Amino acid sequence: MTDLTPAKIESLFTRANGDYLFARWGRAIVPVVFGTDDATLQTVKGAIEAVTLLAGHHMAEHDPELGVNLMVFFFRDWDELLSVPDLDRLVEGLPTTVARLHAADANQYRTFRFDTEGAIKAAFVFVRMDDQMSRLPAADIALLQAVQVILLWSDTAFKERAPLVRAKETAVLDPDIAALIAAGYDRVLPAVAQDPSHALRLFARLV
Incomplete structure (x- = not known):
């Protein structure tokens, strides 16, 4: 119950x-992960796959419009995002967002893009490995991010x-x-x- x-x-x-x-999500999920070693990469993709299967949704190797549509970034400092090639073209207002997250001492952030009907067509997940995050097992972080990106939860959920x-x-x-x-x-x-x-x-x- x-x-x-x-x-x-x-x-x-x-x-x-x-x-x-x-x-x-209104289309198959095609993830790519940046900033991890091979073992953590498999852990993150495994968590995304598990949550996607739980939802009864599906993954794919390629999105016909975007190539990949779920980008997950791991890093140590928010300012590192400003040097990622073309990321500012994918995430609107990136410098302002980075400054806000830096000021808030945030350790994670997600932003979404939507199709013409309003369904999720892409998502960007940013995880700053501060002291708090670094104490968590990789599997916990991976599952947490996968859950929070499978639906558009409230910002206070x-x-x-x-x-x-x-x-x-x-x-x-x-x-x-x-x-x-x-x-x-x-x-x-x-x-x-x-x-x-x-x-x-x-x-x-x-x-």
């Missing part, structure tokens, strides 16, 4: 400005409820969040929703 209520589900997709906005829980020494996906991801990819439901009543439709698929 889930402890998620329609109101709690609604809050997970209600942004800080009060707008309800749900979106899922996981401030009070973490998407991962611990099973002994291993971090696993919260069963309620896992069920919600699967519900979000139900083919009967729209890929994009802006009406809070959508949360009721998600809830109906959890019980």
Whole structure:
């Protein structure tokens, strides 16, 4: 039995400005990972694949429009992003965003691009390996990022409820969040929703 209520589900997709906005991927996910060794690369791609399969979605080797559509960057300092070739063309307002994240001492950030219908068509994930992140196992970081990029969660979604829980020494996906991801990819439901009543439709698929 889930402890998620329609109101709690609604809050997970209600942004800080009060707008309800749900979106899922509208195309196959094609990831690429920068800034890791081969072992961590496989861990990150494995986590993305696992969450994608959980959602009932799919991955591919190539996106016909973009080539790759999920870029994951690991680095030590936000300023490193400013030297990545052409990244400023992919992420609008990159210098301003980097300055804001630097000032906030943030260690992660995600930004999305959408197709004409509003479904996710690309995402960019940035993880700064500060002291806090460096203490986490690579598998935990990978799963956390995969979960947060599979849907367009609210910008405040996981401030009070973490998407991962611990099973002994291993971090696993919260069963309620896992069920919600699967519900979000139900083919009967729209890929994009802006009406809070959508949360009721998600809830109906959890019980």
